[in-house]
Amino acid sequence: AQKVTQAQTEISVVEKEDVTLDCVYETRDTTYYLFWYKQPPSGELVFLIRRNSFDEQNEISGRYSWNFQKSTSSFNFTITASQVVDSAVYFCALSEEVNNAGNMLTFGGGTRLMVKP
Amino acid sequence: DAGVTQSPTHLIKTRGQQVTLRCSPKSGHDTVSWYQQALGQGPQFIFQYYEEEERQRGNFPDRFSGHQFPNYSSELNVNALLLGDSALYLCASSLDRVDTQYFGPGTRLTVL
Numbered sequence: 445a446q447k448v449t450q451a452q453t454e455i456s457v458v459e460k461e462d463v464t465l466d467c468v469y470e471t472r473d474t475t476y477y478l479f480w481y482k483q484p485p486s487g488e489l490v491f492l493i494r495r496n497s498f499d500e501q502n503e504i505s506g507r508y509s510w511n512f513q514k515s516t517s518s519f520n521f522t523i524t525a526s527q528v529v530d531s532a533v534y535f536c537a538l539s540e541e542v543n544n545a546g547n548m549l550t551f552g553g554g555t556r557l558m559v560k561p
Numbered sequence: 562d563a564g565v566t567q568s569p570t571h572l573i574k575t576r577g578q579q580v581t582l583r584c585s586p587k588s589g590h591d592t593v594s595w596y597q598q599a600l601g602q603g604p605q606f607i608f609q610y611y612e613e614e615e616r617q618r619g620n621f622p623d624r625f626s627g628h629q630f631p632n633y634s635s636e637l638n639v640n641a642l643l644l645g646d647s648a649l650y651l652c653a654s655s656l657d658r659v660d661t662q663y664f665g666p667g668t669r670l671t672v673l
Binding site: 494522548551 | 578594596602603604605606609620646649651653655658659661662663664665666667669
């Protein structure tokens, strides 16, 4: 069974600070996908990134960066120079490739990030 | 290019009633998935529809059923509503059964 754990339920930082959101996952599959989604107060989940299990390269997109480490089953997300607009709930999610039957997402409990001016 | 749309935005029902939620996928997407998100928790997978058939199902009772139409839009039906069904219901669409899922704004259901 697949499982995603986001141990940090809430993080509060001051604007311009760097912040890292942790994500640890469990899966028995060798082929799987990891995701991060952002959920602002409006409620809609906004897709941020998708990585497959065979690509451990770190990725950077503007102020966002992701660190994928299979050895520790972690997929952490760092926001550099945080801004008030980054305030939201962030979800890490996992999907397994099960004979191309479908790609249900298993979500972690989310981390609420509050960026204060 | 319109994203995923859902209707209604909010809904209030009483215990025992039935409800139907609707979802239109992004243009070009043929797969629709439904999730339930209780307050303060992560979304939980309900089921996924592709080619008008339910392809994958999460751990939800038979009171939760769905349908996909030839234009790829989808409905989620919940019968015999319980107080615990109060949640944000999210619809997601994808290019196929394994591609990235893009979410709609959700329908907030309150059961009194």
